[in-house]
Amino acid sequence: MTIGSDEDGNRNRGLDGPCAGGMADKIDAPVARIERSRRWIMKQALAAWINQEEERHKMTLEALADVDAGRVIDHQNIQAWADSLATDSQRPTPTA
Template sequence: METRVVTAHVPVSLADKVDDYAERLERSKAWIVKQALTAWIDLEEERYRLTLEAIADVEAGNVIDHEAVQAWADSLGTDNPLPEPR
């Protein structure tokens, strides 16, 4: 796999944690940073995918009226909770 160096200035406390984990896991600091960056990018890609999915739902009219959700939420914990709005 082709690689490229990426440089970032991070707070000393964060760099110290990277050092600690690298030592504890017997891995390089580069490996720790690569794992963290990969996990963050995966999370951001999933967040973006879910955002696009939500926008498509709204555009398709797949929404629940705010007042219906509020009435349902207000009824929770009462003697007569409303059914979950659909």
């Protein structure tokens, strides 16, 4: 990892290393198509991944809070509801 500054003078940590499994080749197509640098593409991809991971973590914490509060639906109720979907007498959607 290297530490430097971006074009706006903001401190950043650069990541140096190989790009696995032909990913480098796959980056070339969007680089040419949208006329942006590889660095810009990688920065966008990393930002999107970080946002996705933050959202996933937030949702996990919310789900665990629901479990702790007893807001869960019994597996047998879910299974019975799912089994009823292919019948003429569908059960109402289970709720916590």
